[in-house]
Amino acid sequence: MRKVYQEVENIAGNVINIRARDVAYKELAVVESSMGTSLAQVIRLQHDEVSLQVFAGARGIATDARVRFLGHSMRTAFSDNLMGRIFNGGGLPRDNGPALTDNLIEIGGPSVNPSKRIIPTNMVRTGIPMIDVFNTLVESQKLPIFSVAGEPYNELLARIALQAEADVIILGGMGLKHDDYLFFRDTLEESGALSRTVMFVHTASDPIVECLLVPDSALAVAEQFALEGKRVLVLLTDMTNFADAMKEIAITMEQIPSNRGYPGDLYSQLASRYEKAVDFDGAGSITILAATTMPGDDVTHPVPDNTGYITEGQFYLRNGRIEPFGSLSRLKQMVNGDTRDDHRAIMNSMLQLYADYKSTLEKQSMGFRMSEWDGKLLEYGAKFEKGMMDLSVNISLEEALDYGWQILSECFEPMETGIQSKLIDQFWPKDNAGAAEEKPELVEA
Amino acid sequence: MSKSNGTIVGVNGNMLTVQFSDAISQNEVGYAVLDDRRLMSEVVRIKGQFADMQVFEDTAGLRIGGPVEFTGDLLSVELGPGLLTQIFDGLQNPLPRLAEECGFFLQRGMYMDALPRDTKWAFTPVAEVGATLTAGETLGTVPEGIYEHRIMVPFALPGVLTVEEITVAGEFTVTETVAKLKDDRGEIHEVAMMQRWPVKIPITAYSDRLRPDEPLVTKIRLVDTFFPVARGGTYCIPGPFGAGKTVLQQITSRHAEVDIVVIAACGERAGEVVETLREFPEIIDPKTGKSLMERTVIICNTSSMPVAAREASVYTAVTLAEYYRQMGLDVLLLADSTSRWAQALREASGRLEEIPGEEAFPAYLESVIASFYERGGVVTLKDGSRGSVTIGGSVSPAGGNFDEPVTQATLKVVGAFHGLSRARSDARRYPAIDPLDSWSKYPSVVDDDLVENARQILRNGSEIDQMMKVVGEEGTTIDDFLVYLKSEYIDSVFLQQDAFDAVDEATSADRQKHVFQAIADLLNRPMQFENKDAARRFFHQLTQTTKDWNRVRMDAPEFADLQKQLENQVAEVSNHA
Numbered sequence A: 001m002r003k004v005y006q007e008v009e010n011i012a013g014n015v016i017n018i019r020a021r022d023v024a025y026k027e028l029a030v031v032e033s034s035m036g037t038s039l040a041q042v043i044r045l046q047h048d049e050v051s052l053q054v055f056a057g058a059r060g061i062a063t064d065a066r067v068r069f070l071g072h073s074m075r076t077a078f079s080d081n082l083m084g085r086i087f088n089g090g091g092l093p094r095d096n097g098p099a100l101t102d103n104l105i106e107i108g109g110p111s112v113n114p115s116k117r118i119i120p121t122n123m124v125r126t127g128i129p130m131i132d133v134f135n136t137l138v139e140s141q142k143l144p145i146f147s148v149a150g151e152p153y154n155e156l157l158a159r160i161a162l163q164a165e166a167d168v169i170i171l172g173g174m175g176l177k178h179d180d181y182l183f184f185r186d187t188l189e190e191s192g193a194l195s196r197t198v199m200f201v202h203t204a205s206d207p208i209v210e211c212l213l214v215p216d217s218a219l220a221v222a223e224q225f226a227l228e229g230k231r232v233l234v235l236l237t238d239m240t241n242f243a244d245a246m247k248e249i250a251i252t253m254e255q256i257p258s259n260r261g262y263p264g265d266l267y268s269q270l271a272s273r274y275e276k277a278v279d280f281d282g283a284g285s286i287t288i289l290a291a292t293t294m295p296g297d298d299v300t301h302p303v304p305d306n307t308g309y310i311t312e313g314q315f316y317l318r319n320g321r322i323e324p325f326g327s328l329s330r331l332k333q334m335v336n337g338d339t340r341d342d343h344r345a346i347m348n349s350m351l352q353l354y355a356d357y358k359s360t361l362e363k364q365s366m367g368f369r370m371s372e373w374d375g376k377l378l379e380y381g382a383k384f385e386k387g388m389m390d391l392s393v394n395i396s397l398e399e400a401l402d403y404g405w406q407i408l409s410e411c412f413e414p415m416e417t418g419i420q421s422k423l424i425d426q427f428w429p430k431d432n433a434g435a436a437e438e439k440p441e442l443v444e445a
Numbered sequence B: 001m002s003k004s005n006g007t008i009v010g011v012n013g014n015m016l017t018v019q020f021s022d023a024i025s026q027n028e029v030g031y032a033v034l035d036d037r038r039l040m041s042e043v044v045r046i047k048g049q050f051a052d053m054q055v056f057e058d059t060a061g062l063r064i065g066g067p068v069e070f071t072g073d074l075l076s077v078e079l080g081p082g083l084l085t086q087i088f089d090g091l092q093n094p095l096p097r098l099a100e101e102c103g104f105f106l107q108r109g110m111y112m113d114a115l116p117r118d119t120k121w122a123f124t125p126v127a128e129v130g131a132t133l134t135a136g137e138t139l140g141t142v143p144e145g146i147y148e149h150r151i152m153v154p155f156a157l158p159g160v161l162t163v164e165e166i167t168v169a170g171e172f173t174v175t176e177t178v179a180k181l182k183d184d185r186g187e188i189h190e191v192a193m194m195q196r197w198p199v200k201i202p203i204t205a206y207s208d209r210l211r212p213d214e215p216l217v218t219k220i221r222l223v224d225t226f227f228p229v230a231r232g233g234t235y236c237i238p239g240p241f242g243a244g245k246t247v248l249q250q251i252t253s254r255h256a257e258v259d260i261v262v263i264a265a266c267g268e269r270a271g272e273v274v275e276t277l278r279e280f281p282e283i284i285d286p287k288t289g290k291s292l293m294e295r296t297v298i299i300c301n302t303s304s305m306p307v308a309a310r311e312a313s314v315y316t317a318v319t320l321a322e323y324y325r326q327m328g329l330d331v332l333l334l335a336d337s338t339s340r341w342a343q344a345l346r347e348a349s350g351r352l353e354e355i356p357g358e359e360a361f362p363a364y365l366e367s368v369i370a371s372f373y374e375r376g377g378v379v380t381l382k383d384g385s386r387g388s389v390t391i392g393g394s395v396s397p398a399g400g401n402f403d404e405p406v407t408q409a410t411l412k413v414v415g416a417f418h419g420l421s422r423a424r425s426d427a428r429r430y431p432a433i434d435p436l437d438s439w440s441k442y443p444s445v446v447d448d449d450l451v452e453n454a455r456q457i458l459r460n461g462s463e464i465d466q467m468m469k470v471v472g473e474e475g476t477t478i479d480d481f482l483v484y485l486k487s488e489y490i491d492s493v494f495l496q497q498d499a500f501d502a503v504d505e506a507t508s509a510d511r512q513k514h515v516f517q518a519i520a521d522l523l524n525r526p527m528q529f530e531n532k533d534a535a536r537r538f539f540h541q542l543t544q545t546t547k548d549w550n551r552v553r554m555d556a557p558e559f560a561d562l563q564k565q566l567e568n569q570v571a572e573v574s575n576h577a
């Protein structure tokens, strides 16, 4: 029988202090008070003074609350019974299913030995041309969606999850609006994917400390599935809420902030989660897609900024579209050479022309004269945005490449695209040759 | 020295407060004992009977009252044959052998010998019995891959030593005694091929330190011609995320004209190290005919590995670099990213509740950075040969803004600054080194006047470009427009370099001289055009041909043909001038 302590000395924020002996760093305790029971974790030891972070928050905790140490650190259950289930950050059921206590695993475990990783080589197909063609997603990649609040990033995550052919989907929701939580649950259910999904959800109204546990619980479970050889896709939304929870806790603990109130270890904290993305040498993989909302649409804000330094590229979601500029998949070159011969050419040429279109738009807005070339670019830009960038477009990579050729041939002469002649001969649509001349001048400024 | 013992009285993250018994020293290593594991830690502050120790591992499970065993040693690395081709973590544990032992995950408290104890090396004595030597002088040699590895008088042995005994040539493991040396007090020291050295103390067993004034050719044109690096010099690469710091270092690690490359992957992505460690064994170094791995050591403490070991990793790396310098070799140390190491210092400083400086970095940040880069240099060794350590560090400034403590502290001490610009990387103008803001104090591989000329064109071109954004092409004179086109031309064909083209990825110093002179001559010719469109068309054509030229090997017959073609193209527009 473990000793019960009943003398809380200090309460500040979500942290309580008691005097106790023989307590281990990071050990869990159960705190019972009139407000109910909560888990708490040891976050500091000094002589016989123990600081505990209370998961459900310290609100209502009395100085005579009962504190009982459990002798182990944070764990979560792992088995196939997790599939289709929904838990809170601490691993307790949010659905009406039974609590799971079998096969408990530690969360926040050690990092993978770099020499057990392999270079990733599999493309993840999403049916979204802005991803598949221009910034190909790769199995085991870690990639955030940078977005302003209000953009449909959760819809985008759900859609990728459903198309991605992952063996297991793990959703980690942090500060999720209740509606968004229901959206994920219903969307996955309707498509029949719920049975291969595990959800760890913290909603905006849940205690803040539980928010911190979500990525670790989700990733610990992901790691176990990946070790079984499964291809796991982890969705984390919204990582800015996770960072804000860390900020809030750091400030109440009177840590010296480094940048706009965020703790100095923000980079390390985010990295230790994102780096769980892995392609194991001789087992499965973990791919991490995250949503990172940018306060004030400012990419230099500490959360997106630190994230960009950690992840393997990013998708910018703006005005309901994935922006071609700023978006980057750093792993794309590992797969886009083996898809179709024209993939890289279409990617480079269409982006180059779209950049030219953007500068033509600028010139137009400054009132400068529009040349014939500018006219072609304006037509091209409109088609590109409608046919490629619009998120309602849902076509395979191959269809998207074909469609790319069609747009190019409708707007330009082959030589104007800068694509090498060998590919032009092979892919340029024959019936459209010379179509550009027949087009009327579209825009004359 | 008697070894002290201690008791844990506080745990705060990876920082322990330990009450100790006997004398201990700053930076001494101690082990916090947790059941059957021992967690390596380092003393970072001593106050009375209490020491603050940072643990190089996760501290979960440690308890008040838990024992700490001090070692009496400072944090040290093993030096000897067998370091090359290896992949170590920040504390010099060999990662592949750890994986054999522990599987997929790193296990805390698992430490392994950096140098395998069972490998035998063919030792050939050089020093003779009765010879008098000092630290760093050669006792014998061992072939290690492509190099002759010098076995030296241990750097820690003071004074003049006499060779009492030295073995005949034969095969030995790194711990077997190969010589016995007598110091001036008559004490005998048994010397093996392996020695240990504390990482935070520079190795100074040389006779003289020189000025770095010889170019270190990286084969990156923008670097060697415009912002050169010197053998034994230091440089930094600050840049926002995704601007190309890591790719630049990867290219440099492949092509730089040095003997040894030490890569310190410090607090960055594991995936990037994996690329290097999986690809290097497959890439043949044209200079040696052996795989690139044979000249490489990787120190890898990626972002999810324990933070405290990040700081150790850069010191481990520079110590290994200094060691090979002592053999008369040119060593290049590439650290990616020094900001992560600075952040590790910041985390530790926060836990120690020190008074913070700007952005909560500790007040001593500048001096720590300065003394790290100070370990680069060219030296004359005691036998008259030369060795060098060149240090290139990437910097990851918050928000991509160079006006922050780590970038600023670094700029004060390095000899060259390769600032990456977001505008250039967004425009896919790689390498994205800003040609106007960057600088170097070292000599270029091409003639200074030519470079100054080109710089002038780039500066003017950029100003004209800015003007055109306001007044449009219509409002720009044809002369100005020409300067702009020339600057774009230099940018496209010389500054930008295609990292994925087998020829263009690396340009030798000779080729840089040749091409740069040729370009300067072309641009010096008077040119006349009917209108701006004609000028633009001409430069597009010239750019295309020059890029083709860049993709042709210098010894291929097309090389001269294309140069002729360029001259003809220019002749056409200058004839009717």
Ligand SMILES: Nc1ncnc2c1ncn2[C@@H]1O[C@H](COP(=O)(O)OP(=O)(O)OP(=O)(O)O)[C@@H](O)[C@H]1O
Pocket: A308, A309, A310, A329, A330, A331, B239, B240, B241, B242, B243, B244, B245, B246, B247, B248, B268, B396, B430, B431, B432, B498, B499, B500
């Ligand atoms: N020289 C180059 N040639 C072609 N592409 C490049 C080059 N440099 C960078 N890139 C592209 O930019 C991406 C990011 O480059 P890199 O990883 O070097 O950035 P970084 O500055 O190290 O970023 P971080 O600070 O986040 O680590 C690469 O994945 C590649 O797609």
Ligand SMILES: [Mg+2]
Pocket: B245, B246, B247, B268, B336
């Ligand atoms: Mg990098």
